[in-house]
Amino acid sequence: MMRKFPAILAVTVLLAATGWAAKKKIATAPTAATVAEMTPEQRVIHALDRLAFGARPGDVDAVGKSGLDAWIESQLHPESIPQNPALEAKLAPLETLRMSTADMLKRYPSQQMLKGMVDGRIPLPEDPQARAAAKFAMARFAKSQKANILGDEAKPSAPKDEKALIAKLPLTDAQKQTLRTGSKDERAALLSSLPADQLMDVIDALPDAMKGRLAGQASPEVRRKLQILRSPQQVVNQDLIEGKLYRAVYSNRQLEEVLTDFWFNHFNIFLDKGADRFQATAYERDVIRPHVLGKFKDLLLATAQSPAMLFYLDNWQSMGVESPANKRGGKKQGLNENYGRELMELHTLGVDGGYTQADVTEVARCFTGWTIVQPQRGGGFEFAARMHDPGEKHVLGVTIPAGGGKEDAMKVLDILVQHPSTAHFISKKLATRFVSDNPSEVLVAKMAKTFTATDGDIREVLKTMLGSGEFWAADNFRSKVKSPLEMVVSALRAVDADMDSAQQIAGLMNTLGEPLYRKPEPTGYSNTGADWMNSASLVARMNFASGLAQGRLNGIKVDPARFNGAADQIERSILLTEPTEDAKRAIQAGFDAQKQMRPDRVGAAIAGLTLGSPDFQRR
Amino acid sequence: MALSRRIFLRGSAISMIGSGTAPLWLERAACAAESTGKRKKVLVAIFQRGAADGLNIVVPHGDPNYYALRPAIAVPRPNAAKQADTAIDLDGFFGLHPSLSPLKPIWDRNQLAIVHAAGSPDPTRSHFDAQDYMESGTPGLKATSDGWLNRALPPAVGKPSPIRAVSLGPATPRTLRGGNSVVAMDSISTFGVRDEAAALVLKSMYGGSKDQLLGNTGRETFEAVAMLKGIQQTPYQPAAGANYPGGRFGESLKQIAQLIKADAGLEVAFADLGGWDHHVNEIGQKASVGQLANRLDEFGASLGAFYQDMGDRMEDVVVVTMSEFGRTARENGNRGTDHGHANAMFVMGGPVKGGKVYGDWPGLAPEQLYEKRDLALTTDFRAVLGEAVHSHLGKKTIQSVFPNYKGGPEKFRGLLRA
Structure with a gap:
């Protein structure tokens, strides 16, 4: 069962994985000479750490064999990858x-x-x-x-x-x-x-x-x-959460899952806010997922017209002061700036992107009338002229003439997508998630340039990132702290866990500090690894790690034969790299002191320690 | 008394360490004793999530408009013959909801104050925005990354206790997030690595880790775990007469009491209680039944038990309660209320000048209501929290805690003895 991979791997990878990424890097990175590079073996592990939720047993060999550049290329075109039948079987009962x-x-x-x-x-x-x-x-x-x-x-x-x-x-x-x-x-x-x-x-x-x-x-x-x-x-919420976990663990289209998580989080909504309890499923499936590698404009427009976002950021209730409905008399309703503000601050320009409070108000005026038909009954987007402010508006220096109706907001979206701050803000966020907690301005500018040149083509922006020297710099290997989701999913993948139920994991996500679909703030969860370290979360990670390895989690099976080898073999099978000397020593000392442990339990215990170790908390 | 206990702890711990028989936690406790072992001033913040109905919790029974606005769900005027279902009179104008009877003795001992018509000046009626603003302590500012209670911690002297800031709950709440290290735990007993053999290995692994972030977090965590394990060596027995009700909130307060009495360096603590969003069936056929009564039973009994349990240690403690906003002055069509504005806050503790409802009563006549529907705001919640931070925790400038607040000590209501 134990793979003797380091030797084999090094050879396969050396032969096969020196393709696309390396060539691009040399072509585009003038500082490459001064930046230490990853070894070919590290490159494969790095790609699986960053573009997937970690490696399953055998993944490193497989990627090495097919060639790293081919693997990346296929992940950038998820529709070309046959889906995992095991995933389809697990999703089948989740009919909602x-x-x-x-x-x-x-x-x-x-x-x-x-x-x-x-x-x-x-x-x-x-x-x-x-x-x-x-x-x-x-x-x-x-x-x-x-x-x-x-x-x-x-x-x-x-x-x-x-x-x-x-x-x-x-x-x-x-x-x-x-x-x-x-x-x-x-x-x-x-x-x-x-x-x-x-x-x-x-x-x-x-x-x-x-x-x-x-x-x-x-x-x-x-x-x-x-x-x-x-x-x-x-049950609706449970299906959604279980579905996300199953996909993250089992999908062959890993980059699509990572990006779905990234973009949902970028355009965050909160599952416990009113109608979003039942709007979230369609939001992820129909609004986010189809566009994760597409044009940013399409993604932005889809979110702007989604009932989930309209409800979450209250735009559905926003009424022009000068709207026909308000002029008719009766109960007056006012402008709601919530969406207008977050649209610029969080979705496009960034908080320092160069807009003012006056722009917030003007954008909110443009969006009046973008509402939902019967939100509590699951209705969709509609433009309600009676709620719309018909007057002239001025957004970021552009005059939007009176009488534009629904088109006012379309113009705003165009202005925002084409704004250089958006290209920069989106590029930096992607680089923070995929490259490092502090990506260089050089890299971000390069990605932003692609963003502008390709009309916000997300796939092309990612290609620029993957072709940069910085993505493959040795300093960035295992440099980011995993989020709880990344930790949990990478652990399940590393030990090839068989899940009959994801419910206990869903509950554990709360203890770990990342309840799925339940980040109340529109900011979404942090992409900065360092933000994820705190005592409660660390304790929860350690308990999850030993529970998983020792088969104590409901509905999750791990083959104990997986842990039959010697200690350092088990450690290596999980980390894919040589464990640090400190970790090896600590594990050895711990087990020397535990002579009474049943021999058949030692392997699982070592696996649990490895999953809970500092080394495994980084990607 | 605290001093002698501390000397005993150090003396005996050190002798045990010398003889090689000291349990690890005791070693830790002895080493940490420079910053712990002393009675600390403690601020306990309690969040009622979901927007509690201040008007039915601290009832303005002297305001006739209250009864006009709420024909179906008002709490009736105090009536000794029907004590269980009428307001408990406080001062002839305000009364407590009958489910809060455990708080009345504390009021009578002048250790419970109420600030009415208090809350956040931000007009939002969104739960999540309003909670966010109240927890960050910066209404209207979303970019704030940390919480007011973390910023309220006094500068650490020497090596800070690993448990100076504790939240009872599964994640660090917004209120406590920030640069000072915080322990979030579901409960003292579950905070730790369950597998003891694994815990020893992990402790040494993280202790020796060259990974700065993970190493430091790991070391802090294991210190807190060790200290809490030490505290748990003696099963906790609340003081006589302190009966904490079942449920998470009572359990949280009990554990906060346990930590305070252990003199392990706790300075700020946080607990919350959800389920206050009573759009429907807020009050049943009588005041003592319905959704609000259910919540208040737990809320009142837990706070009452905490007070009883703390005994004279209450001298070091101030408890402040808050909720993101109040509810509409007028009842809705479903025996409930909708999202409103100002609310009532409780302030309890030895240093409190209690037995008084503070703040200016804005009235409930139609023209006195905020946006024609809600109780108007007359006290910014930051004036209440600010006073606790300033007078109790000794923070000189409250601007470092509430950066976009223009008020200073002149806005304080005088809730605490200086």
């Missing part, structure tokens, strides 16, 4: 990932939708299955509302005795017997055989300890059914 927002809301209604249906403001779905599910959820919703108003009085005083509770259930005697004394499998089979409404009644009536036990024994399908009945909206 493939639904339109409106359909999803019918099948997995939000609290607001349920309330609307209970109040009769929103019609029930027509599809019979969805209709039945909605009725069931409405009944539960109404019950919980009643309990809230009446306090404890509404809750029946439940006897605690399991036996007595089971006796009262609407089940046959044989079914009751199974519930009381059946084996794990028999109970699971019983739960699978019950229709949805009965299933929920049964589970509801049981004491908490037994509920948990039963849910734990149920099949994944029943567990999902229970979750849908209990809290449909939570």
Whole structure:
């Protein structure tokens, strides 16, 4: 099982990987002579560290064989890479990932939708299955509302005795017997055989300890059914988070995943803000993902018109002071500058990009009327002329004549995309994520030049970055601290973990300090590695590392045979480089002191230590 | 008393180290004793996330407009015969929600003050923006990267305690982020590497690491872990009569009490409690049931238990509560309230000049409301936090903590004994 890769690898890589990247570097980097370069072996590892979420076993050899430049070229064209069937199998049950927002809301209604249906403001779905599910959820919703108003009085005083509770259930005697004394499998089979409404009644009536036990024994399908009945909206969020983790770990199109994470984070929205609970799925799938290697303008426009962003930064409510609606009288609503400000500060120009408060207000005026049809029901973008400020505007020195309507905002986007500050700001952010916490001004300027020359072609900007000497400079090898997501995913990949469930990992992301899709601020998470180091996170990384290696994480299997070799072999299989002498010594000393450890556990323990070591925290 | 305890700790620890029998944590504690072992002034910040309804928490029962605005969900005027479901009178004009009865004895001992119509001057009604502004301490400024409570830490003398700034929760909250090192933990007992053999190896690995950032964070972490492990050697027993309710918030306050009493160098602590966004069913058929009562039961009982538990150690402690904004003065159509503006803050502790509601009452008549809908603001939250930072933590210039705040000590309400 252990790979003897260093020797083989060095040869393969030397022969095969001296292509594209190296040639470009020489052509474009006048300072190359003074900058120490990575070894060919390091280049391959570096590419997998930066353009992917780390290497899986065998990746380094494979990339070495096909040639590094060919691998990079294919990652830049993800549609050319066949997808991993294992990933497709894991995504298949997560059906909300493939639904339109409106359909999803019918099948997995939000609290607001349920309330609307209970109040009769929103019609029930027509599809019979969805209709039945909605009725069931409405009944539960109404019950919980009643309990809230009446306090404890509404809750029946439940006897605690399991036996007595089971006796009262609407089940046959044989079914009751199974519930009381059946084996794990028999109970699971019983739960699978019950229709949805009965299933929920049964589970509801049981004491908490037994509920948990039963849910734990149920099949994944029943567990999902229970979750849908209990809290449909939570399943939507869970699918989204699990889907992201599965893709990061298993996708063959790694650069696409890294970039989807990067651009979602750049155009951040917050999963717990109102309608974004159910808009986030389509936002990532339809707004971000299709453009991650495309033209920046297309990406920016897609976000500007997405209900998720319109809701998150409040533009959907922004109303021109001089709009027809306000002139008509009645309840007056005002301008909301939230989006206008973040559009310039965070999405395009950068905080020092040369705009003023007056520009913020003018941009907000241009965007009035860019709103959402019925946001709580999953509606899409619309331009509402009645909300739009029809007057003349002045944005960054450009006059936008009166009466432009929807086109005002289109002009703003053009101005911003073509502004040199945007080229610089975007280039610097990409370089910070991919190259180093402090990329040189020379590199950023070079990338910005490509950005301007190619009309904001993200793929071309990345090519410039990858062709630079700086990307491949030895100083940048393993120089960035991994974010929690990068740490967790790279660890799962390094030990070739088989995930049946990503739910525990999703929970761990909170402890690690990077709850997925839950960064409340529009800034998104930091791309600066150093920002990710703190005590709580470090402790959580160490615990995750040992839990993973020793097979203690729910739904995640790691083949123990992977850790059968000698200590330094195990360390090398994870780090892909020679571990530091300090780390080797510490591990050796630790195990000399632990003579009582069972021999078959030592390998996994060493793997856990390696994953938790300082060396593994960098990419 | 604190001094003698400290000398004992050092003396005995050093003798044990000499004999080679000292547990690691004790060695750490003895070495760190220069900066710890002394009673410190402690500021505890509590965030009620979701915008708590200050008007139903500290009830202006003397303002007739309050009852006009909230026909269905007002807390009734104090009535001794129906104590459990009416406001607890404080001063003839304001009263506490009945679920806050555990706070009344503290009020009576003049160690609980309230500042009403307080909050952030920023007009945003977005939870996340308003929380961000309150936690950064810079309303209107998004670029601020650190939090006010981190900036409020006094300059360290000697080697700072690894646990001078602690947050109970899974991540460092915005309030505590910044240049001073902070320990964020779910709880004292889960903060640490679970596998003890692995912990020893990792400790030596990070201790000897040439990686500056990771090495330093690792060393700080293991110091904090060691110190907390030491503190846990004695199972914590709250003082008699202190009954912390179940739930995360009570548990957080209990652990803060434990850390304060351990004299391990804690100076600032943070805990939060969510679930205050009561658009629906804020008040049920009577004041003692409904969503608000549920939250206040936990909030009041936890703070009451903390006060009881701390006993005379409360002399060193100031607790301040805040929430991102208040709620609409008028009830909505769902027995709830929507996002509003000003709110009520509690200030509790030995140094507090309590038994008084501070601040100017702006009134609830239609023309007195902020944007015709919300309680108007008469005290900037930074005047309250600023006073705690200035008078309690001894920070001379509050501008270093609240950089875009124009006010100084002249804006303080005089909540604390100088």
